[in-house]
Amino acid sequence: MIQRIAIIGLGTMGPGMAARLARGGLQVVAYDVAPAAIERARSILGIAEGVLDSLGVTSPASGAGTVRFTDDIADAVSGADLVIENVPENISIKADVYRAIDGLIGPETLVASDTSGIPITKLQAHISHPERMVGMHWSNPPHIIPMIEVIAGEKTAPQTVATIRDLIRSIGLLPVVVKKDVPGFVENRVLYALLREAVDLVERGVIDPEDLDTCVSWGIGYKIAVIGPMALLDMAGLDIYKSVSSFLNADLSNRDDVAPMVLQKTNASKFGIKSGEGMFSYTPEQIKALQGERARKLVAVRRILEGRE
């Protein structure tokens, strides 16, 4: 049974994951190699807890768990039933973490990666007990989005998948077990198909970035939260899909490299909210306001989708 969880990496994803797991009654120890990341995580933990309050996420009868921060990786993983690796999307950085914890974790400890899409089979090559390693792909913001993908690599034991799936369920979240270890798993394959086309349309001047967002959020986005893609095909009619896809599929972007517009921006360190500029520009005040407004709207939508309002 999973009771103690170590989170390695406290950037965009780590603090919200820590808050959500602790709310589920788990004892979390949170570690980052960068002291500034630990301080930032400490300061935003309370915000995530406030959002969980407004979502009505309650703790089990046994009580809420805890989050403890540490700057010592051995301390973080000591006694952990599960280690969640949450460091940047780079195999060599992730492999360094697996090597560092290999001799520190117990024989029963499970290791999960929050990778956005590196096949688990590739990550398993860097750990001594690959049968205990699994993909556990959260969605951002992790304290609000309930779905988590669970992915087995070639060497993952079925019991490891079952334990992580049951853990996710036991704290009121929604596990989806992906049946094949394909790059990007399912959520990001679908998201990146959409993002490739969206970036291409903006880059080719078909539409302005603001209007692209209005079109997708108030058209497909709003609808798809209620009617998933497979159900949408039935709603539209497979005959319509057949006719449209017979001419449209061939015209969609099929570029297999990173779009020049994205490269130009990343080369100029324009990464989005984290750097103050990306597709749009943001002042620090705007970022704070946006984050609050987005959390409030996501909470309200989720409450309605769950039939609670």
Ligand SMILES: NC(=O)c1ccc[n+]([C@@H]2O[C@H](COP(=O)([O-])OP(=O)(O)OC[C@H]3O[C@@H](n4cnc5c(N)ncnc54)[C@H](O)[C@@H]3O)[C@@H](O)[C@H]2O)c1
């Ligand atoms: N950002 C997202 O929307 C999102 C969503 C789901 C999954 N993911 C995945 O989750 C993982 C983390 O993403 P993120 O966006 O939180 O990254 P991030 O860059 O915001 O944060 C990564 C953190 O890891 C820390 N770190 C780097 N090396 C470390 C080490 N050796 N030991 C401990 N900490 C270390 C960094 O200091 C940083 O705080 C990635 O694999 C990413 O693909 C990201």
Ligand SMILES: Cc1ncc(CO)c(C(=O)O)c1O
């Ligand atoms: C652009 C992008 N890439 C990856 C992920 C998750 O792996 C997300 C997300 O969760 O929102 C994302 O937006």
